[in-house]
Amino acid sequence: MKNSIVIVGATSGIGSALARVFASRGVGLILAGRDEAALQSLSQDLLVRYESQSCVERFDALAFDRHEAFFEACVKRAEGELAGVILCHGAMTDQVEAQEDFEKTRLMIDVNYTSAVSVLNLASNYFEQKRSGWLCAVSSVAGDRGRGSNYIYGSAKAGLNAYLQGLRNRLAKAGVPVLTVKPGFVDTAMTWGLVKADSPVMASPDQVARDIAKAIEKKKDVIYTLWFWRWIMLIIKSIPEMIFKRLSL
Amino acid sequence: MAQGVDATLSGWGQYEQETCSVFRPERRRELVETVQNGDQPNYIARGLGRSYGDSAVNANGGVLLQQRLNRFTGFDPAHGVLECEAGVSLEEIIEAFVRRGYFLPVTPGTKFVTLGGALAADVHGKNHHCDGTIGRFVQSLDLLTAQGEVLTCSPQQNADVFWATIGGMGLTGIILSVRLRLMPIETAYINVDYGKARNLDQALEMFSGDDERYRYSVAWIDCLATNGDLGRSVLMRGNHADVSDLRSESLSRPLVLRPRRKKSMPIHFPNFVLNPYTVQAFNTFYYKRAPQGRRVVDLDSYFYPLDGVTHWNRMYGKRGFVQYQALFGLDNARRGLVEVIEAVSQSRQSSFLAVLKRTGPQGDGMLSFPKEGYTLALDLPNTGQRLTDLLRRLDEIVLKYDGRLYLAKDAAMTADTFAAMYPRLAEFKEVKSRIDPQCRFSSSQARRVGIVDI
Known part of the structure; x- marks a missing residue:
C-alpha cells in the first residue's frame, strides 16, 4: 500500500531535494511551507518529473495556534498511511544583528526550536498511539558547541538536539524511530557567499537528501552529513573550554 | 534581492579567469529584481559553465547562475512537448523522460548543460545533417527583458526576438522557460x-x-x-x-x-x-x-x-x-x-x-x-x-x-574575424538595440567579438 510523508519546509534547498528523492521512489508527499506559490511549483515539478502526485499544505512556523489544525489536515490528506514527518524548515539571521535586536534572536529560536517542538509534540503523540511511523528533524552541527560567531542559531539547534534525544528515548518503546540530522555546510541560499560553492566541505542538497533518506530507511538515530562532520565536530567538542573560549570560531 | 559574491570564473576550458559578481537566485522573483535593480553595470546568464571560452563570463560585471531555476512545469503527452524553466539540465530531461519513451531532439556532446544555455548557443548534435539545431524544436520561450518584462517569443510571435535569442548567447535577455518538442524513442x-x-x-x-x-x-x-x-x-x-x-x-x-x-x-x-x-x-x-x-x-x-x-x-x-x-x-x-x-x-x-x-x-x-x-x-x-x-x-x-x-x-x-564570419550580425544588433537599449546584458565574449560596444 502506498504511504505518505509530510515535508515541512519543502521549498528549502534540502526540503526540495528530499521531495525529489521520495517522489522518485513513489512515496506520496504532503509539501508544507509558507510560500504557497513555491510549494505549488514544486508539486507541479514532481508531477512532471516523476509522475508523482503530491499535495500542498500551508504551514507558518510562527503561527503556533494553527499547528494542530495543520497536523490534522496532513493526517486527513495522506494517501494511505501517514508514515513519517520530516522537518527541514529553519531560519538563520546574522549573529551580530541578532545580538543587537532581540526580535531577530526570538525569530531564530521560535522557528528553529519552538515551532519544531510544537509540530513534533503533535506528530509524536500520533505515531506513539499508532505504534508506527517515524520522525526526522534537520538540525545542524552548529548545535554541537556554541561558538561566538553563531551561538544564537546554535543554541536553538542545541535545544532541538536535546529535545530529539528525549523524544527518541520515549518513542523507542513504541517502535517509532527519531532521526536527528546534523548537516555541515550545504550549498543552499543560507550558505551562499559564506563558503565557496565548490569547496570540498560543501555538500549539495541532493547529496544531503540521499544521506537522510538512507538514514531514515536504516532507522538511524543521529547522522552527520557529509559524514566527515562527525569527526570535525568530535575534535571541536573535545577542546577544553578554557582554550575554546579564546579561539575565534 | 539575490546576494552577489565576487568570484573568479572561466569557461570549461579554464583558459582565462575573470572576476565577476556572481548571483544565484533561487526564485524567479529574485532574478527579475536583480536584472531590474541590481548594482552591476550589466549581467549575463550562466548555466552549468560548459561553454569553453568566455561566453558566460562577465569581467567586472554580474553573472546570474540559472541552475536553481530548474522546475519542470508541464508535459503534453499528445504532442510530446515539455515545458520547463531554462535552468533544467539536459541530464534532468533524460532522467525524467527516456524511461517514458522520449529523448532530446538534439543534444550536444555533454548532457551537463542547461536548456537555456543550449538554446543560447543553438547547439547542434550528431543529427544536424538530418534535423538541424535545437532551435528548430523550440515551440516558444519566455524571455526576461532588460525592462523586467516577460516576453513570449516563438517563430510566430516576436519572431525577430526569437531568432535573435536562439543562438544569441544570452545577449537579448534571460531565457526563463522553454517549450521543447521531445523525440519519441522505442529504446534507450x-x-x-x-x-x-x-x-x-x-x-x-x-x-x-x-x-x-x-x-x-x-x-x-x-x-x-x-x-x-x-x-x-x-x-x-x-x-x-x-x-x-x-x-x-x-x-x-x-x-x-x-x-x-x-x-x-x-x-x-x-x-x-x-x-x-x-x-x-x-x-x-x-x-x-x-x-x-x-x-x-x-x-x-x-x-x-x-x-x-x-x-x-x-x-x-x-x-x-x-x-x-x-x-x-x-x-x-x-x-x-x-x-x-x-x-x-x-x-x-x-x-x-x-x-x-x-x-x-x-x-x-x-x-x-x-x-x-x-x-x-x-x-x-x-x-x-x-x-x-x-x-x-x-x-x-x-x-x-x-x-x-x-x-x-x-x-x-x-x-573583425567575427564580423566577417557572421553576415547577420547587423540584423542581430538592430534587435538587440531595440529590446536592450541600455545594454543590460553583456559578456566578456560579447565585448571581445564586438557584438556589443564596450
Whole structure:
C-alpha cells in the first residue's frame, strides 16, 4: 500500500531535494511551507518529473495556534498511511544583528526550536498511539558547541538536539524511530557567499537528501552529513573550554 | 534581492579567469529584481559553465547562475512537448523522460548543460545533417527583458526576438522557460556502425556517400597524422535501435539506462603529461583498436562518452585549453580542413579528442553557427604565445575559405574575424538595440567579438 510523508519546509534547498528523492521512489508527499506559490511549483515539478502526485499544505512556523489544525489536515490528506514527518524548515539571521535586536534572536529560536517542538509534540503523540511511523528533524552541527560567531542559531539547534534525544528515548518503546540530522555546510541560499560553492566541505542538497533518506530507511538515530562532520565536530567538542573560549570560531 | 559574491570564473576550458559578481537566485522573483535593480553595470546568464571560452563570463560585471531555476512545469503527452524553466539540465530531461519513451531532439556532446544555455548557443548534435539545431524544436520561450518584462517569443510571435535569442548567447535577455518538442524513442539504445577511414578523403567520401542512412553521424579524427594518413578517422554512425535490435538482457527493460559508474579527474594533470608524443601514441592506439562493424550501444555511451569522467577538463592542466571549432561550406571543406589539420600538426600542439562532422542546411538563428558543410572541433592546450600564434594562423585559414567559428567554443577570436564570419550580425544588433537599449546584458565574449560596444 502506498504511504505518505509530510515535508515541512519543502521549498528549502534540502526540503526540495528530499521531495525529489521520495517522489522518485513513489512515496506520496504532503509539501508544507509558507510560500504557497513555491510549494505549488514544486508539486507541479514532481508531477512532471516523476509522475508523482503530491499535495500542498500551508504551514507558518510562527503561527503556533494553527499547528494542530495543520497536523490534522496532513493526517486527513495522506494517501494511505501517514508514515513519517520530516522537518527541514529553519531560519538563520546574522549573529551580530541578532545580538543587537532581540526580535531577530526570538525569530531564530521560535522557528528553529519552538515551532519544531510544537509540530513534533503533535506528530509524536500520533505515531506513539499508532505504534508506527517515524520522525526526522534537520538540525545542524552548529548545535554541537556554541561558538561566538553563531551561538544564537546554535543554541536553538542545541535545544532541538536535546529535545530529539528525549523524544527518541520515549518513542523507542513504541517502535517509532527519531532521526536527528546534523548537516555541515550545504550549498543552499543560507550558505551562499559564506563558503565557496565548490569547496570540498560543501555538500549539495541532493547529496544531503540521499544521506537522510538512507538514514531514515536504516532507522538511524543521529547522522552527520557529509559524514566527515562527525569527526570535525568530535575534535571541536573535545577542546577544553578554557582554550575554546579564546579561539575565534 | 539575490546576494552577489565576487568570484573568479572561466569557461570549461579554464583558459582565462575573470572576476565577476556572481548571483544565484533561487526564485524567479529574485532574478527579475536583480536584472531590474541590481548594482552591476550589466549581467549575463550562466548555466552549468560548459561553454569553453568566455561566453558566460562577465569581467567586472554580474553573472546570474540559472541552475536553481530548474522546475519542470508541464508535459503534453499528445504532442510530446515539455515545458520547463531554462535552468533544467539536459541530464534532468533524460532522467525524467527516456524511461517514458522520449529523448532530446538534439543534444550536444555533454548532457551537463542547461536548456537555456543550449538554446543560447543553438547547439547542434550528431543529427544536424538530418534535423538541424535545437532551435528548430523550440515551440516558444519566455524571455526576461532588460525592462523586467516577460516576453513570449516563438517563430510566430516576436519572431525577430526569437531568432535573435536562439543562438544569441544570452545577449537579448534571460531565457526563463522553454517549450521543447521531445523525440519519441522505442529504446534507450543506438544501433551504431563503426567504420575506419584511412585519410580525410576517404572520410569525406564516406560522409557524403551514405550519411542520409544515419540519423546520427560523427567521426573522431587524428589531427597529428600526416602525409598519406592525414585525417585518418573513425566514423561512428547510427540510428535509434528498435526493440527487435536488443539482446535479451536489455530487452526486458528497453528504456532503462543503467547508471554508469562515474570516474573523476581528481587533480589537474601536470603540463608535461600531454605532449606530442603521448598524444600521438594515444591517437594511434585509439585508431588501431577502434571497433568495426555494427554494435548496439546505450545512449549515454554513444552521446556522452566524456560525461563519465567528471572534471575531464583538468586533463589539460592548470594552464587550461581552448576548443577550436571551425566550419567550412561544402565547396571549400576539403581544402580548409587539410590546411587546418596541417597547421595543427606542424605546430606540434597536441590535440586529441578532435571531432569531424557533416552539417546540414543553415537554420534561422541570426548568430547560429551551423551551415551546410563540415565542422571540425579540436582541443588545444594553452601554450601561451605559441597557442595565440596558432589560433591567428587558423583564423586566417578559416576566413580564407569562407568558414566560421562557434561562439560556444571560442575564447580568442577578434571582432573583425567575427564580423566577417557572421553576415547577420547587423540584423542581430538592430534587435538587440531595440529590446536592450541600455545594454543590460553583456559578456566578456560579447565585448571581445564586438557584438556589443564596450
